[in-house]
Amino acid sequence: MEISANAKINLTLDILRRREDGYHDLQMVMQSVSLADELTVTPAQGGVGTAVSDLHFLPTGGKNLAQMAAAAFRAATRARQGAFNGAIPDVQEIPMLMDAFHEDGFWDELGGRCLSCNACANVCPTCYCFDIRDTLDPGGASGRRERVWDACTSPQFAMVAGGHNFRATPAARGRHRMYHKLNGFLATHDRSLCVGCGRCAVACKVDISPIEVLRFFERKGTDDAC
Ligand code: SF4
């Protein structure tokens, strides 16, 4: 990837305060100009290297901003991989087992911990639930119909007119989400909707993730076979 990092001219610059993290809050008016540094970013094996040309004052070691950003990215990736590690059970019969143990107390235990915070769905790259909101203008002659993000883990998600809620408990909502990820999508599209990225495992404050569900059904499958 090649990008230009344009220079800027500050017309005003006030340093407001030094923050606890060592950076400063600034207030400025600036204008970018056509003069630019050319940056080339290429994938590398085993770490990050920085090559600098014509800029003897730019650090190339750990104080280089590109190096710092890459280090922060690596740390976040490691944390995610750690939370969703390589020991993912290969449970071929997961849809069948989920159907067989649909009423298992496992889902109540999971739901008893769930905070209904929606963090898992919000960070998931394959969650796409949405809500439709209609807003009528005061005169009643016109209005707006908007599509907004939503999550099936939200208590209101399955509530319908009259106040009935098809998935009123966290257990029912958690089970539904795991069904969508590991069962229903698999049946219709022949692939899991969970791509194993681990984002939800990091985001969930009570350690609920598909890996817990897969491990549970792995045990169930083994017990069943005995
Ligand atoms: S691990 Fe699966 S369910 Fe969790 S965020 Fe990634 S794709 Fe979504």
Ligand code: SF4
């Ligand atoms: S599973 Fe975890 S992240 Fe998802 S709604 Fe429940 S508590 Fe929040």
